[in-house]
Amino acid sequence: TGPVVVVGAGHAALETAAALRAAGHSRPVILVGAESEPPYARPPLSKGYLTGRVGTEELWLRPEGFFARQDVTAVLGDPVVEIDRDSDRVRLASGGRIAYGTLVLATGARPRRLSVPGADLDGVFALRSLRDARELRRALGAGGDVLVVGGGFIGLEVASAARGLGLRVTVVEAGPRLMGRAVTGTLSAHLAELHRAEGTRVLLDRELVALRGERGRVRVAELNDGTRLAADVVVVGIGVLPNTGLAAQAGLTTGNGVVVDRWLRTGDRNVYAIGDCARFPTPHAARPVRLESVQNATEQAACVAAALTGTRRPYTAVPWFWTEQCGVRVQMAGLTGQHDREVVAGSPAEGRFTVFCFRAGRLVGAESVNRSADHLITRRLLAAGGAGPAPDDVARPGFDLRRHLS
Ligand code: FAD
DSSP states (O other), X not given: OOOEEEEOOSHHXXXXXXXXXXXXXXXXXXXXXXXXXXXXXXXXXXXXXXXXXXXXXXXXXXXXXXXXXXXXXXXXXXXXXXXETTTTEEEETTXXXXXXXXXXXXXXXXXXXXXXXXXTSBXXXXXXXXXXXXXXXXXXXTOSEEEEEOOSHHHHHHHHHHHHTTOEEXXXXXXXXXXXXXXXXXXXXXXXXXHHHTTOEEEOSOOEEEEEEETTEXXXXXXXXXXXXXXXXXXXXXXXXXXXXXXXXXXXXXXXXXXXXXXSBOSSTTEEEOGGGEEBOOTTSSSOBOOOSHHHHHHHHHHHHHHHTTOOOOOOOOOEEEEEETTEEEEEEEOOTTOSXXXXXXXXXGTEEEEEEEETTEEEEEEEESOHHHHHHHHHHHHXXXXXXXXXXXXXXXXXXXXXXX
C-alpha cells in the first residue's frame, strides 16, 4: 500500500514506472528527478548527439504525454535531499514532502572529477547529462585541439565523434591499454588500432598532471613525462561514482553503490535500489557488482516492478553492453573480468571477430566486433546456464556457435 516513489528520473526510474503500469499496477507512481528534462537516453550523448546525427527530439525515452496517459507523476528539477525511514517520507530540495509505501532508489552516478591544477578552467568538460552534452557539442563546434582524459567507453566514444567532426584529437590513458577495466587485451589492441587509423593520437601509460589556461580558458595540458599538448577542449572520462549519499544518510548500507540483495532490496524491505547506483549479487560473477548499462537499468526496473506486482524473482539477467567507436559496433555479453582463457573466432585483421572468454573451461562472456550473431547467441547460452562451447570447440576451424544452441 502507499505510492511507489522513485528517486531519480533517468533510465531505471522511467522503466520502473513503465513496467509497473504495463503489469497493471494501480497504486500511485511518483518519479522525483534532479534534472529538469523528462527522462532521456544517455548513450547517444557521447556518440551521434555530438556529431549532430542524433537530434535532441530523438533522446526522449517516451513520447510527450506518456506521464499523463500512464497516470505517473513526475516531479522534475527538484532533487530528494533526505529520506526519513521513520515516517516513510522523502523531503525535496523545495521543502515538499512525499510519503511512500515503497521507495526505489535510481539515482545513477556522477562523473569522477580530475584532481590536477587547472581542472576547473573553462573548456574542461565531464559528460553525464544532456546539459553537459549540449555544452560539449557547442565547444566542439568551435574547433581546435581536443584532449580526452581516460581511454574508457565514454572517452573513446567522444574521441571518435570529435574525429568525425574533423578535430585534432589526443587520448591520454594512464593504464597500459584502452578500456583496461572492461575488455580483453585483444579488444583493447584492436580499438587502439582503429582510433589510430582514424588519426587520433592514443597515448598509453601517460598521466595528465596539469592544465594551463589563458584568461580562464584551458590551452595546454602537461603530462607526467613532460609532454605538453595543445588543448582547447578537454573531456574528462575517468569513470563515475555512484550516487549513494541519500541512502547512506538514511542508514542503508553502501560501498561502491547502494548494497542490495538478489531481489534488489536494501536492508529495508520497503526500499529497493537499481541501475547505476546499486551493487548486487549475480550468478554471472563471483562477487557483487555494480554495472553501468542500459540493459542493467532496464532489466532491474522490470525485476522490481514484477516484485511489486506479485511475481517476486531474483535478478539473474545476463549483463550485456555495447559501444560504437570509429564506425564499429562492439557488443559484449557476460562479465569477462575474471576469465582465465580467451579464444578468438573470426579475424581481427578483417575487423570481424569475437573473443570468447572462459573461466575453468566454462564460457563466461564474449566480445564481438561486427559479429552480432555471436553476441546474441552468447547471451542466450549464458541465460540458459548450460555448458556452451568448450575453448577447443571455438579454436576449431569452421566453428559455428549456433550449433551449441539446444
Ligand atoms: P541515470 O540515467 O543516470 O539516472 C539517474 C537520475 O537520478 C539522474 O537524472 C540524476 O540527476 C537523478 N538523481 C540523482 N540524485 C538524485 C536525487 N537525490 N533526487 C532526485 N534525482 C536524483 N550504457 C549502455 O548500455 N550503452 C552505451 O552505449 C552507453 N553510453 C553512455 C554514454 C554516456 C555519455 C553516458 C553518461 C552513459 C552511457 N551508458 C551507456 C550508461 C547508461 O546511460 C546508464 O547505465 C543508465 O543511464 C543508468 O540509468 P540510471 O537510471 O541508473 O541512472
